[in-house]
Amino acid sequence: MIEIRDFSFRYREGREPAVRDVSLSIPDGCFVGVTGPAGSGKSTLTYAVNGIIPHCYPGDFYGAVTVDGLDTVEASLTDVSRLVGSVCQDIDSQMVNAVVEDEILYGLENFAVPRDEIPARVDEALSSMGIADLRDRTIDSLSGGQKQKVAVASVIALKPRVLVLDEPTAELDPASSVAVFELLARYAREHGTTVIVVEQKIALLSDYADLLVIVDDGAIRYAGAPDEVLAHSEELLALGVNCPRSTTLMNALARRGLYDGPAVRNVAQAAAACKEVLA
Amino acid sequence: MAKFLEYVPGDSLLHRMSPAAKLVGAVLFAVACFVNSNLVFLLVMLVIALALAASCGLGRQTAGLCKAVLGFSVILAVVLVLTTPAGTPLVPLPWGYIGTGSLLAALTVIVRLMAAAIPLFLVFYVTRMSDITNAAVKQLHVPYKYAFTFTSTVHFIPVFMNDMAGIMEAQTARGVAFDGSLPKKIRLMVPLCVPLLVSSVRKTNSTAIAAEVRGFNLRTRESGYKDYPLAARDVAALGLCVALLGAAIALTALGA
Numbered sequence: 001m002i003e004i005r006d007f008s009f010r011y012r013e014g015r016e017p018a019v020r021d022v023s024l025s026i027p028d029g030c031f032v033g034v035t036g037p038a039g040s041g042k043s044t045l046t047y048a049v050n051g052i053i054p055h056c057y058p059g060d061f062y063g064a065v066t067v068d069g070l071d072t073v074e075a076s077l078t079d080v081s082r083l084v085g086s087v088c089q090d091i092d093s094q095m096v097n098a099v100v101e102d103e104i105l106y107g108l109e110n111f112a113v114p115r116d117e118i119p120a121r122v123d124e125a126l127s128s129m130g131i132a133d134l135r136d137r138t139i140d141s142l143s144g145g146q147k148q149k150v151a152v153a154s155v156i157a158l159k160p161r162v163l164v165l166d167e168p169t170a171e172l173d174p175a176s177s178v179a180v181f182e183l184l185a186r187y188a189r190e191h192g193t194t195v196i197v198v199e200q201k202i203a204l205l206s207d208y209a210d211l212l213v214i215v216d217d218g219a220i221r222y223a224g225a226p227d228e229v230l231a232h233s234e235e236l237l238a239l240g241v242n243c244p245r246s247t248t249l250m251n252a253l254a255r256r257g258l259y260d261g262p263a264v265r266n267v268a269q270a271a272a273a274c275k276e277v278l279a
Numbered sequence: 280m281a282k283f284l285e286y287v288p289g290d291s292l293l294h295r296m297s298p299a300a301k302l303v304g305a306v307l308f309a310v311a312c313f314v315n316s317n318l319v320f321l322l323v324m325l326v327i328a329l330a331l332a333a334s335c336g337l338g339r340q341t342a343g344l345c346k347a348v349l350g351f352s353v354i355l356a357v358v359l360v361l362t363t364p365a366g367t368p369l370v371p372l373p374w375g376y377i378g379t380g381s382l383l384a385a386l387t388v389i390v391r392l393m394a395a396a397i398p399l400f401l402v403f404y405v406t407r408m409s410d411i412t413n414a415a416v417k418q419l420h421v422p423y424k425y426a427f428t429f430t431s432t433v434h435f436i437p438v439f440m441n442d443m444a445g446i447m448e449a450q451t452a453r454g455v456a457f458d459g460s461l462p463k464k465i466r467l468m469v470p471l472c473v474p475l476l477v478s479s480v481r482k483t484n485s486t487a488i489a490a491e492v493r494g495f496n497l498r499t500r501e502s503g504y505k506d507y508p509l510a511a512r513d514v515a516a517l518g519l520c521v522a523l524l525g526a527a528i529a530l531t532a533l534g535a
Contacts, residue, residue: 056488081492092438093485096431096493098286102409109502110494118504138286140437154493 001194002026002049002162007063008218009044009053018044019218022063026211028161031188032196033205033226036215037240042198043089043166045215048072049196050164051080067162082111085160089167091147095139100131100150103139107158125157128187130179145176149183156187162194169199177201181208203244206230206265214241230263246270253277286407291335292512293405298414300513301406305398307520312395315527318383321390324523328397337404344400345393352392356385408433413503423498431486435479442478446471 004024010017019041026032034042047053048065055077065072072080088094097103104122113121126132129149134142142150148168155163165184169177181197185208188195199205205212206226214222214229216239222229229236233243233251243251246267253259259277264270288294293301312324332341361372365380402411412430415421447457450471457464487495 050492052488052492056491077491078494078496081494084492086489086492088485088489090482090485093482094489096427096434096486096490098408098434102407105504106490107493109504110497112497112499112502115504158493 001028001030001068002196003064003066004045004048005064007045007048007061007065009048009059009061011044011057011059014059017060017218019048019215022218022220024213024220024223026194026196028194029188029192030194030210031185031208032194032211032213033202033209034196034198034213034215035200035202035205035241036221040215041218042215044218046086046164046166046196046198049162050084050086051075051077052086055080081160082158083160084162084164085155085158087148087151087155087163087165087168089170091144091151091171094151095147098138098140100126100134100137100139100142103150103154104157107154111158113158121157121159125153128156129153129183144171145173145179148172148176148180152180152184156191156193159191160193162196163188165195165197167198167200169201169204177204184208202230202236202241203265206244214239216240226265227262230265233263285404287337287340287404289335289405291405293331293335293401295512296516297418297507297509297513298402298406298410299418299507300509300517301402302411302415302419304516304520305402307517307524308398309395311520311524311527312391314524315531316387316391317530318387318390320527320530321387321394325390325394325397327523328394328401332397332401335401335405337401340404341397341401344396348393348396349389352389355388355392359385359388403433410505410507413505414507416500417503418507420500423500423502427490427495427498431483435483435486438482439475439479442482443471443475446474 002025004022004026007022008017008020022045034045036042044053047057048061049067049072051072053059054061054073061073067080067083070080070083095103097106101122104125105118108118108121123132126135129152131146131149131153134146134150139147139150148171152163152165152168163184168184169180172180181204184195184197187193197205197209202212206229209226211223212226212229213220214236221239222232222236230243230247231251231254233248236243237248244266246264246269250259250261250264250270250273254261259273261273261276264273296304308324308328312321315321329341332338360377360381362375363381363384364372364375364378365384366378366382367380368376368378369382370377408430412426416423416426447468450467451457455467457467
């Protein structure tokens with residue numbers, strides 16, 4: 001679905017490339033989690049997928065990024081947006097209307113979705129995100145978690161093939177973060193949507209991602225299934241990525257020859273693994 | 280509590296009217312206030328405007344607006360009183376005098392500004408901003424980019440005010456005392472405009488990108504989903520506003 005080949009990008013005002021020599025192949029329907037230290041190039045990588053780079057932030061672009069065969073450099077930002085729905089990091093800035101229903105309608109109106117399809121699309125987007133009761137509420141009156149769900153709903157109403165979200169849970173408490181990921185994962189499963197999420201909470205990403213990508217200093221250090229990537233918890237810590245304590249503990253046991261199973265992601269898995277070893 | 284220019288839900292006649300009719304009606308009403316200087320006519324217009332506000336339960340917001348307009352128009356009134364020597368002299372001045380005509384002119388300015396402003400502000404309180412924008416684009420043929428710019432400006436006013444409050448709180452926590460006289464407060468606030476400007480530019484850029492990736496450039500006059508057909512009440516209201524404008528022009532022509 002998404003092919004990134006030898007991609008490097010240097011912002012016009014930057015001296016060093018923000019991303020260098022990145023190659024990645026993302027299959028259709030894959031849930032991808034991207035994480036890494038602050039300033040490592042995570043957002044730049046997603047900007048290349050949704051066309052914001054180079055259409056909104058000019059600079060030196062090398063390599064190629066294609067989404068469903070569409071070159072994100074050669075195509076206009078509007079054409080890329082027909083395939084890729086984007087949710088920005090700053091949710092307040094993403095909202096262009098004052099009322100939830102109008103915010104959902106905005107993209108549908110712009111992309112000239114047939115009038116008879118619009119009511120069903122709005123209903124589906126709102127119910128997919130579990131916010132049907134917020135339809136007539138003003139954006140200002142919503143909590144951070146509710147705004148996040150509205151932002152996602154306004155994008156999934158357009159039925160994009162790919163959904164790109166930049167730190168969607170940055171301002172949310174743990175329970176709301178899990179709720180947003182739960183809804184996202186369910187939606188992606190039901191609609192076969194490819195999802196790319198940039199997120200600092202690696203434990204959360206590991207629970208939902210099919211493919212976990214660790215970015216550091218503009219390059220991909222690790223990319224694979226969460227279990228494979230989490231097996232490198234020591235190296236990740238050196239990069240500034242903190243793995244869950246249960247993962248670190250079980251990896252330490254594995255290094256001492258006390259555990260030989262796959263990397264665990266949470267306490268429940270660690271407890272189960274310990275019971276198995278002790279049995 | 281509703282913020283400045285924020286929609287107040289309701290079911291009054293004004294709430295139910297077409298946004299385009301409300302907008303055009305309010306403009307015609309304001310024009311009528313400006314083409315005629317007859318104080319009695321302007322007082323009638325003010326009473327009509329206040330009755331409109333009362334009919335949709337916006338007395339408190341209108342009182343606040345009148346207070347703000349009064350503050351501004353009093354400055355103009357003082358200038359007029361001091362620079363328009365007319366009527367029977369009451370107070371001699373080195374450059375002329377203050378007369379009954381001066382006071383009448385000042386009073387006319389105050390009443391005119393209030394009467395003209397109330398319906399225009401009422402439009403925003405009884406209509407959702409998106410409906411105003413969509414109706415202006417669809418029915419009044421206003422280019423969408425201009426309508427979007429206006430909507431975004433109003434949308435960002437409270438956002439930037441919050442940002443400024445946050446910056447001031449951060450400075451207060453670091454020992455800056457904003458209490459005291461107005462000139463001192465202004466002097467302390469001026470340097471804070473730089474971080475406010477930086478965050479404003481960043482936010483508006485993010486909004487522009489967010490709008491663009493949701494098809495902003497594809498928007499046409501026909502894009503809007505909602506329709507705003509003119510009902511009999513809209514036609515009647517517009518007719519009334521045209522009649523008021525006609526009366527204002529006729530009174531002016533007759534020298535009244």
